[in-house]
Amino acid sequence: MSKKIAILGSTGSIGLSTLKVVQKLKPAFQVTGLTAYRNAKELARQVRLFRPKVAAILDWKFFPDLKALTKGTPTQILAGEEGLVAVAAESGADLVLSAIVGAAGLKPTLAAIQKGKDIALANKETMVMAGEVVTRAARKSGSKILPVDSEHCAVFQCLAGSSSPKEIHKIILTASGGPFRNLDKKHFPKITRKDALNHPTWRMGPKITIDSATLMNKGLEVIEAHFLFNTPFEKIDIVIHPESIIHSMVEYIDGSVLAQLGTTDMQIPIQYAMTYPARGNSPVERLDLAQVGRLQFEKPDRKKFPCVDLAYEAGKKGGTYPAVLNAANEVAVGRFLNDEIPFTRIPTIISNTLRKYRPLTNGTLDGILRADHWARQEASKIS
Ligand SMILES: NC(=O)c1ccc[n+]([C@@H]2O[C@H](COP(=O)([O-])OP(=O)(O)OC[C@H]3O[C@@H](n4cnc5c(N)ncnc54)[C@H](OP(=O)(O)O)[C@@H]3O)[C@@H](O)[C@H]2O)c1
Structure with missing residues (x-):
């Protein structure tokens, strides 16, 4: 059936x-x-x-x-x-x-x-x-x-053999680094919508593509991983991996690091979620490692991409802070896509909204929706 x-x-x-x-x-x-x-x-x-x-x-x-x-x-x-x-x-x-x-x-x-x-x-x-x-x-x-997110699908698969959460030393989320990984920060004010929509490895919708360019996408994924895998923020790391072949990793306490690799096509994690726990034949061309040649890794530049720290900060504060971060980001990205603000204002708007936030509501659904509404209004006002 x-x-x-x-x-x-x-x-x-x-x-x-x-x-x-x-x-x-x-x-x-x-x-x-x-x-x-x-x-x-x-x-x-x-x-x-x-x-x-x-x-x-x-x-x-x-x-x-x-x-x-x-x-x-x-x-x-x-x-x-x-x-x-x-x-x-x-x-x-x-x-x-x-x-x-x-x-x-x-x-x-x-x-x-x-x-x-x-x-x-x-x-x-x-x-x-x-x-x-x-x-x-x-x-x-x-x-x-x-x-379905490729990183979390990778972590989910790397966790399959683990007998206890105590064995996990770290979750390591990989990030392509986006189109501005090698661009000097002094050129950031000139970044256009077209530049930011030009992702080096993935073809995705406009909002996530801009999130990838600011690295907020990785920040959101850190919070997503925290909840999906019930793992403290201190045990979730980010590594830049420009080829996007390793989709994420889990480091165990014994020093073993498990990784999941694949081509950059979302059909693979989508299919895995659909057929889980079974596996179907690959829906896309198979990975050819010899053709990829080499895999590189580097630390994220948190000064150049302040959205990463903003996300960790909101995630660690918890409660309704992640909802405020998310709403402010959605508004800022929307305004950038409408050519209302420059690229460099995205993190500033999010940061200013978070600074102004006084959590009056708790983490119930109603409280979250009210925090979301407040943050949207606030982030729309900041010039
Ligand atoms: N794209 C990827 O490779 C990728 C990878 C990992 C995770 N994700 C996540 O998956 C989600 C979808 O991303 P996407 O790239 O597929 O986005 P997308 O191409 O922009 O598609 C968004 C979908 O949501 C609908 N939609 C937009 N605004 C809506 C609203 N206010 N109410 C109800 N429906 C709405 C759109 O309908 P219309 O077409 O009618 O506008 C469209 O069907 C995002 O959360 C993203 O972070 C995406």
């Missing part, structure tokens, strides 16, 4: 890769739900091809288009936040692949977890904002959270 999968954010980079994997694994998977924000045309194409039970578009403005473009299919068409939550929790999926970008992924992902669905998690912002709420809900409902 085929496994039923719902894909939140099916029109994005991860969503499209997931649908490619679904087609390669045919007939092992059946798509029961799909969602998008505004891309009705692509969502309709997917509905016609995969004929899910239900599909939802967040923005009501595009609901009539989606309805018209999917006429004649058996799919129920919904819209708005409730529509996304219905796809996550009510489409009959066994596995929900969470690939919405940003904080918008939290509510539908949490709804799926509360229903006891297994989650293939690409939407790291959900874990950063609400790691405690999400992991607590998963423990309660019995939902498994399987990481």
Whole structure:
């Protein structure tokens, strides 16, 4: 019998890769739900091809288009936040692949977890904002959270042989270093949107690509790893590895370091989360190490990329601080992508928002959403 999968954010980079994997694994998977924000045309194409039970578009403005473009299919068409939550929790999926970008992924992902669905998690912002709420809900409902982020998928695999968390000396997350690894900081004020969107090793959506250029992506991943693997921040390290062949490592107390390697294609970690604990044939070309030639490593330059320390700081403070960090980052990245602020203002806006924050709310879902709202308003005001 085929496994039923719902894909939140099916029109994005991860969503499209997931649908490619679904087609390669045919007939092992059946798509029961799909969602998008505004891309009705692509969502309709997917509905016609995969004929899910239900599909939802967040923005009501595009609901009539989606309805018209999917006429004649058996799919129920919904819209708005409730529509996304219905796809996550009510489409009959066994596995929900969470690939919405940003904080918008939290509510539908949490709804799926509360229903006891297994989650293939690409939407790291959900874990950063609400790691405690999400992991607590998963423990309660019995939902498994399987990481899709290539680094966390690597760590997950390297941890497979470990008998106790006490044996872990360190989690080492690798980072490509982004497009500005070798650029002198004095040139940073001139960085354009086009420069920052030109990632050296991965093709991804715009928000994560900018996060990779500021290294905030690695900061968010440190917080994600803290919650996913229940590991203190002191035991999570970053190493720059420009080839992006080693996706991350675990160093054990006996000095053994386990690494997971692969080509830079998200179809591999997506497929692993989908077929776990089994493995399917490689969905992409195999890794040719002789062709790669050599692997390099260096320390991250934390002065040039202050977002790394901002993330560690917010993560260690805990509570609603990671939600504030995440929201301020989303706003700053959005403003940079709209050509409203220069690249160098991204860390300043995040840092100023964190400095102004006085946590009045606790780490409940409601408190997190209020902190997120406050940080968005604050980060939008800072010039
Ligand atoms: N891309 C990668 O290689 C990669 C790797 C690791 C982790 N991730 C993580 O995976 C997530 C998705 O990344 P991506 O690169 O696939 O992003 P993306 O290409 O920008 O796609 C985002 C998806 O989310 C939808 N969406 C955007 N804003 C939304 C909102 N406010 N409410 C509901 N849906 C919304 C988009 O719909 P529309 O198309 O209609 O706008 C699209 O389907 C991110 O959290 C990212 O950090 C990505």
